[in-house]
Amino acid sequence: MATEFHSLFRLSCPSQADIDCFHNDGYIVYPDVFTDEAREKLIEEITQLEPVRQYIEALECNDGEPKSYFVRPWNDRGPYGDRLIDDPFITALLQATIGDNYHFCHSALNIAPRGIGALGYHQDHHHWKHENPLNLAERDGYYIQILYYPNGFMLGDRSLKVISGSHRVAPTKEATPEKMLAGAFNAEAGCQLEEKRLTLPPGSMVYINARIFHAVEAKPLDSRQLYRIFNIDIFKESGPPHRYTQEIPAEWMERACPERKKLFMREAYTEGCWSQ
Numbered sequence: 097m098a099t100e101f102h103s104l105f106r107l108s109c110p111s112q113a114d115i116d117c118f119h120n121d122g123y124i125v126y127p128d129v130f131t132d133e134a135r136e137k138l139i140e141e142i143t144q145l146e147p148v149r150q151y152i153e154a155l156e157c158n159d160g161e162p163k164s165y166f167v168r169p170w171n172d173r174g175p176y177g178d179r180l181i182d183d184p185f186i187t188a189l190l191q192a193t194i195g196d197n198y199h200f201c202h203s204a205l206n207i208a209p210r211g212i213g214a215l216g217y218h219q220d221h222h223h224w225k226h227e228n229p230l231n232l233a234e235r236d237g238y239y240i241q242i243l244y245y246p247n248g249f250m251l252g253d254r255s256l257k258v259i260s261g262s263h264r265v266a267p268t269k270e271a272t273p274e275k276m277l278a279g280a281f282n283a284e285a286g287c288q289l290e291e292k293r294l295t296l297p298p299g300s301m302v303y304i305n306a307r308i309f310h311a312v313e314a315k316p317l318d319s320r321q322l323y324r325i326f327n328i329d330i331f332k333e334s335g336p337p338h339r340y341t342q343e344i345p346a347e348w349m350e351r352a353c354p355e356r357k358k359l360f361m362r363e364a365y366t367e368g369c370w371s372q
């Protein structure tokens with residue numbers, strides 16, 4: 097019996113304004129973009145995974161040192177998590193921003209409890225800070241992170257912040273987030289580099305060019321939310337592996353349709369693969 101699977105999102109494709117945001121600011125914010133059903137099912141699927149269920153159960157009675165739950169790659173995906181990989185909206189968004197020539201890189205799942213510390217400003221382009229000829233050649237390739245926040249976050253409560261426009265600055269040692277925020281790179285960027293602190297309702301997503309500096313604020317002990325769920329899918333322009341380009345499980349390949357197979361047909365990262 098064929099199951100009909102509609103998009104998990106309220107939108108079918110990005111607007112021209114969204115695409116402009118991507119190029120000008122380096123990111124697009126989609127508040128409450130999941131359908132109610134998809135949001136609820138995704139949360140259910142994630143929180144009912146056995147290790148997650150145990151983690152949450154421990155949180156409810158634990159008063160020890162706060163620890164995040166983190167898995168990378170996140171392969172234990174139910175039907176909703178799985179569908180995210182090539183949902184029609186995601187495919188339309190990737191094609192409209194970076195074209196057709198991209199692959200699935202990897203994924204992760206993170207659950208952040210009350211009391212967890214901040215994550216400082218960073219960029220996630222893994223061919224930077226490595227000097228192999230391969231890394232140098234790949235430096236300008238797109239590396240796209242799609243950040244999903246199934247249960248959302250409030251400002252100052254494990255909230256994401258970004259330096260808007262920071263993807264326009266060449267990734268040198270001098271280009272630090274502090275200097276960018278002090279205005280020292282506005283001329284190079286051709287715009288004012290500004291910190292944007294986000295607040296997002298449940299069912300939101302943020303689409304970023306991983307060249308932008310981004311950071312995450314701490315989660316206060318008295319946060320109204322017991323834990324914040326964050327899952328991420330990463331896509332890269334076709335080419336050699338990035339640091340975490342994951343092995344595709346055999347069963348994923350077997351059940352993939354031809355379009356999805358194309359996303360998976362690339363090399364995974366292995367020790368030493370950049371220096372051969």
Ligand SMILES: O=C(O)CCC(=O)C(=O)O
Pocket residue numbers: 206215220243255256310311312326
């Ligand atoms: O937790 C988040 O909202 C983003 C985390 C992040 O920047 C990362 O995993 O690289």
Ligand SMILES: [Fe+2]
Pocket residue numbers: 218219220310
């Ligand atoms: Fe990051």
